[in-house]
Amino acid sequence: MRYEICYRNHHLDGRALRIRRTVEASLGIEVADMAIADVYLIEPDNLIEPRVAAEIFSDPVAQSCGTEPAAGRTGVTRWTHAVEIGYRPGVTDPVAITAKAAMEAVLGKGAAESAVVETARQYLFELPAGADVERVAALLYNPLIERAVIISRDAWEGGDRFPDIYPHTVAASPLAIETVQLSGLDETGLAGLSKKRLLALSVAEMKAVQQHFDEPAVREERRNAGLPPDITDVELEMIAQTWSEHCKHKILNALVEYREAGKTESIDSLFNTYIRKVTENLREKRGYLRSVFHDNSGVIEFDEDTLVCFKVETHNSPSALDPYGGAITGIVGVNRDIIGTGKGARPIFNTNVLCFGYPDTDEKDIPAGLLHPKRVLSGVHQGIVDGGNQSGIPVVGGAFLFDESYTGKPLVFCGTGGILPAKIGGEGAWIKHIDPGDLAVMVGGRVGKDGIHGATFSSLALDESSPTSAVQIGDPITQKKMSDLIIEARDKGLYKGITDNGAGGLSSSLGEMAEDSKGVRIYLDRCPLKYEGLAPWEILVSESQERMSLAVSPETIDAFMDLAAKRNVEATVVGEFTDSGFVEVFYKGETCARISIDFLHSGLPRMQLHAEWKPPVRPEPALPDYGDAAAAALTDDLFALLADPNIASKETLVRQYDHEVQARSVIKPFAGERQEGPSDGAVLRMRPDAVKGLTVTHGICPRYGDADTYQMAMCAVDEAFRAHIALGGNPEYAAALDNFCWPDPVESASTPDGRYKLAQLVRACRGLYDACMAYGLPLISGKDSMKNEAVLNGKKVSVRPTLLVSLLGVIDDVGGAVNTDFKCPGDLVYVAGLTNGELGGSSYERLKGAAQGGCPKADPASAGELYRRLHQAIQMKLLSSCHDIADGGLAVALAESALAGNLGVEVDLAEAPASDKAMADERLLYSESPSRFVISVAAGRAAEFEGIMASMPFARAGTVNTSGAVTIKRNGKVLIDTDLRGIRNAWEAGGF
């Protein structure tokens, strides 16, 4: 039966108003009128009476519900086209899941168990004659996961109708376990097999598998266990998943030969040599580290009662194909990393950094097969709205970056922080136990074909053959129910170990947990499925969302299962942990995999890679001499920078993210009375009655890497750390995450410049190490993604090597946190930190469209002292405002503080600390030298402030005023001459 629900008065439907605006803005098609109907398709037909359906599916005051078409009752009498959109078979439909629950809420539990429930959304448009309805529909759906049916008015009058039910069955896979003959295959054969099965394994890796399964001892052992001599498909898929770049970080762990200036150096694992090394060196000095690198997120102590943890993941490949699904699964996925940390943590914030191609890119410049950046942005944005808001986790900050290099693959960094009590059950909450005899329990959603091969697929470049099965939709509500259950069960001590089902599904979660106990038996036929027809290997590696894996002791299993049933969360014992030394997998009584834990986790041959650094030649260009017109030209530059989408207002987007839920927010994404200026990061209060809080900041500056990724990495660390300082964070109490998103750095026929890209990676690791050591900033977790390019029609679009540094810090007193907005007319304005005048890689460079020489260089050794002094001044509450200088340089920072405070400012930069007092005005205004701040101080506190900052590079530059004029001079000469209106216009014009 088809039920269609629409507003009684369609003019009240805000969604329709928004879609009209979108269609008009995107396509220039004037929609004269429109309405939306929510559609529920239910089999069997007689399951609910229409009156009951109205109660279940509609709001009696605002809506009407009926079995007759909504087209006849929406009030849009002159509609020309009806478009109906729903999910394709097999794609998770969260609304349908809720619709079933809604039916059972009214009809009784189990009443809808075997019913077929589909949902769709119908749009009735009144379009002008000749308008292309296909283009309108294309704005509303993604053919990869959705289908659209369009009926014109003429066809409707001729009797066409939407179907009573859409096809909903998923093609079944053969259920038999297959064997794959590896023995005797040559290199070409192995490479072909890897490609055909989408294993993403190299020839060397395929050979290692081949050799292992050829070993007489292994063969003998398999015979005894009743397994065929050849590897089974279940085993091959499990090994490929476990050995994927995504899961094993093969490149960061490789042996690297690095050449620079004729000298060669061997690096035994970039991860161990630089990343882990930072933390090892700082472990003693930073007593707050609890669990680093090995769990799902990094854990530090917040205070004696509380731990906090933090993780940032990427979800680039899925977001390229389906931006909405990619982002939402990115968010709920990293949320699960937190839920699965230690004995289980509660997520308390999300923070996302999103990198796209330019929204105004010409359609012609988008290779066929790729989505336009605007489309990617809007889908990812909607995914973040739904993923964060519905989960009740505030989006506390983050960033949007735009660069032409992200047109091939967007970078979607999803970060989540969590909280857990210091001790659970009398021991550190970061410790898990998985012992032989414990039961392996899968909790949450069911297993389907969605998300098969995600782990291996993300380890490849995007191309025409990219599998659509890797794309899926997340359901935050199923996950919220599950995470509520987990926290409740944790506090009752009902489980011992936990990890999430993300990339690689059960294969990854149970395979990793089995390392602790030294073995596991998995019964695939016990896993609850969304539908029949999954091959055993598909059940094992499916990445269907909203699932966690738990180790539950036999003593508490009944209590755990009972609680899960009470909370309506599905939980299933799918196996048990053993100490056999093997992962053993069974399906309907048959053994389908038996792999030794040693081989699975340590049998992967190490990559041997070559890197060669040749510094790019980037001459310093002469800057234009504007003569008398300097002020006009420089002011125009400022406007253009403020309108750059990287800098411009993102208020329209960010306001759609709940940044208040959980009531912790002290410094929000916006600053000032009008709540429009950007803040430097987030400050969160941990409890309403506690003074201590957290800071969350990021550093990312990919364009600097054009000159040198070493400096790029140093500057990224500095940016995150100086924002922490600007907010009032304690310089001695912070931890960071590294997140590398690189173009393929392995030299090959398709990547002839692999050696240079790997050298860029080596140098970035060194920069990361040096800056973190200088600031005493330990790294606690990280992530890398090494295939960020798209190859379409033989053309490769690679991302700029990108390093995101995300920082979680402690602020001793949230009441002393500082924001970016100028507060009071008459306050004195200071510039702190040395301007070196570099323009390479800057926003100014992008504006001018030509390389501008060397990139900013960090000097953490001297910046450290500046930060300590500034922190001292902040602790004494001497600062009215503080804004770190980043994208767009000093002039942009001044403009932003003025805008946020809705106050004017007049400064003279004659005394502003600069490496060369005679440097060009552009350099002083727009260089992005790191470690600098714009500060305002009440006149009455100026002497104290200047006393603390004595001998530091800083200068008083001017005052805050009420006139609204924003004037920047140098030795009396006017460089920038504008006012708040001019700034606001530019900032909003380029914004969203």
Place this chain on the structure above:
Amino acid sequence: MGKVTVCVITGYGINADIELLDAFRLCGASPDLVHVNDLITAPQRLMGYGIIGFPGGFSFGDHLGSGLVFANLFKRNLKDRLEEYIRDGGLLIGICNGFQVLVKMGVLPNLDGRWTPCTSLIHNKSGVFTDRWVTVEANKECRCVWTAGIGTLDLPVRHGEGRFITASAEIHDRLEKEQLIALTYHGTNPNGSEGDVAGITDPTGRIFGLMPHPEAYPTKENHPVWKDGDGLQIFRNGIAAAERK
């Protein structure tokens, strides 16, 4: 006299429960977090409380319309007990999604005494979820015990479906005449609500629903520019009224 006990209801996507619990605790009450399924299996539990709180969140994802499924679940299983609770003088507060649940159950504004829904909270005029701080003004003539003594107050709104409408102009007139409109937006109306309505009460004055989040303003530093002010006054009012009972 013992502390006022509060039942803060949770489950199925409610997500502003912990801060509501904290708000009641900070104001001196003794709140419990209770899963709705545990009430369904033991409805009598409701009767032991002085206040019941329906927190904000996304119950059932708002997938079929905000609060609708939770309202049906609650009404189908607990209507009799909740009616008895209200008859006995119990207090109720619904915030954001909780307000939507109360309105869709018909507990608010309950003009006919039979819980017939006659108002609703629909998609924002903008068509998008919005998070911003707004100023609300309490109606001095309103008998709502929760808003007593409050003039204006800054609070955050965070919702996609907060646009208040009535089934007819007559209903709106009755709400005004009977002084059941407890709270209105002052200045910015963030969602297009009819008559700038931000919160309403029922004829008893003990049941209160509002879209803004007073529990998200427990300290000065929660305010965007750290203005002194106090979302907790609403909870102190409720607790004081429950003590008088």
